[in-house]
Amino acid sequence: GGEELATVYDEALDEGFGLVASNVAEPNVMMGLVEGADRMNSDLLLQLSGGACKFAGNGDPVAGLKAMGTYIETIADQYDIGVFLNMDHQTDLEFIEQQIELDIPSSIMIDASHEPFDENVATSREVVEMVEAADSDILIEAELGQIKGVEDEIEAEEAFYTDPEQAVEFVEKTGADLLAISVGTQHGVAKGKDLELRPDLAHDIRQALKDHGLDTPLVLHGSSGVQPDQLQEMLKHGICKVNKDTRYQYEYTRTAYDLYRETPDAIVPPEGVEDARDTFFNETEWSPDKSVFDPRV
Numbered sequence: 001g002g003e004e005l006a007t008v009y010d011e012a013l014d015e016g017f018g019l020v021a022s023n024v025a026e027p028n029v030m031m032g033l034v035e036g037a038d039r040m041n042s043d044l045l046l047q048l049s050g051g052a053c054k055f056a057g058n059g060d061p062v063a064g065l066k067a068m069g070t071y072i073e074t075i076a077d078q079y080d081i082g083v084f085l086n087m088d089h090q091t092d093l094e095f096i097e098q099q100i101e102l103d104i105p106s107s108i109m110i111d112a113s114h115e116p117f118d119e120n121v122a123t124s125r126e127v128v129e130m131v132e133a134a135d136s137d138i139l140i141e142a143e144l145g146q147i148k149g150v151e152d153e154i155e156a157e158e159a160f161y162t163d164p165e166q167a168v169e170f171v172e173k174t175g176a177d178l179l180a181i182s183v184g185t186q187h188g189v190a191k192g193k194d195l196e197l198r199p200d201l202a203h204d205i206r207q208a209l210k211d212h213g214l215d216t217p218l219v220l221h222g223s224s225g226v227q228p229d230q231l232q233e234m235l236k237h238g239i240c241k242v243n244k245d246t247r248y249q250y251e252y253t254r255t256a257y258d259l260y261r262e263t264p265d266a267i268v269p270p271e272g273v274e275d276a277r278d279t280f281f282n283e284t285e286w287s288p289d290k291s292v293f294d295p296r297v
């Protein structure tokens with residue numbers, strides 16, 4: 001639940017590690033990630049986008065959330081590590097209301113970062129109030145600034161870096177538990193070589209928050225492809241949640257395609273899928289670093 005996840009973020013801020021938050025839409029990648037995190041003896045945050053919920057629910061996002069929520073919980077019970085669920089880049093307040101009512105996720109990200117500042121504040125605040133009204137311990141992540149690239153239903157042509165003073169105002173006005181910032185990463189497979197990472201800006205945002213007595217954990221989206229040393233630099237500045245979608249989904253899917261191409265007679269899904277899953281488990285280079293998997297794309 002949210003309360004237990006909050007203590008992991010407290011530890012992350014104290015110890016300077018980042019919790020990987022990786023997207024899933026089906027059981028294979030999910031099991032690979034749980035297995036990988038277990039090998040590193042690290043807690044893990046799995047996340048579902050709106051599109052992933054629709055996919056898993058065959059068009060019905062609530063069905064998809066229930067199905068994946070149950071699947072994740074059942075598998076996670078077999079492991080000693082903490083496995084948490086975050087709802088990634090949510091935009092539909094009605095669906096968020098259902099998520100809170102079902103009490104399945106530990107955290108929810110409301111993404112109104114494409115809206116002007118005041119509307120972003122109002123929408124994000126509304127979600128925080130929904131959680132408070134339900135007396136729920138679900139944590140709320142909100143985003144200020146804009147990350148270039150495509151992530152499920154969110155698409156941005158341009159990057160807008162987060163302003164430190166606005167970040168303070170945003171957190172104070174919304175009451176968000178976590179703040180996603182834009183400091184030069186990009187979403188998706190098409191991210192350019194033109195990544196202009198700004199750990200200095202992450203530092204300024206963290207400092208501005210601290211100056212106002214705020215110890216808000218920061219979130220880095222678009223972390224696939226960020227080099228380990230660059231990521232470690234970010235982790236020094238209050239980044240506690242490291243979002244990765246492309247990296248592991250790509251790795252599993254490539255593995256599966258390659259296996260199917262090599263063994264066209266593997267016609268029963270479990271045959272090919274189990275081989276792909278084993279290869280994904282065994283050949284993926286999980287990072288030796290305690291809580292951050294190998295961040296290469």
Ligand code: G3H
Nearest residue numbers: 008011041042043082291
């Ligand atoms: O990855 C997270 C940290 O290792 C905290 O783990 O809460 O299971 O001690 P823990």
Ligand code: 13P
Nearest residue numbers: 188221222224244245246
């Ligand atoms: P990448 O796919 O670029 O790693 O981004 C993941 C993300 O930010 C999910 O919210």
Ligand code: NA
Nearest residue numbers: 043080081082
């Ligand atoms: Na644990």
Ligand code: ZN
Nearest residue numbers: 151221222243
């Ligand atoms: Zn994202």
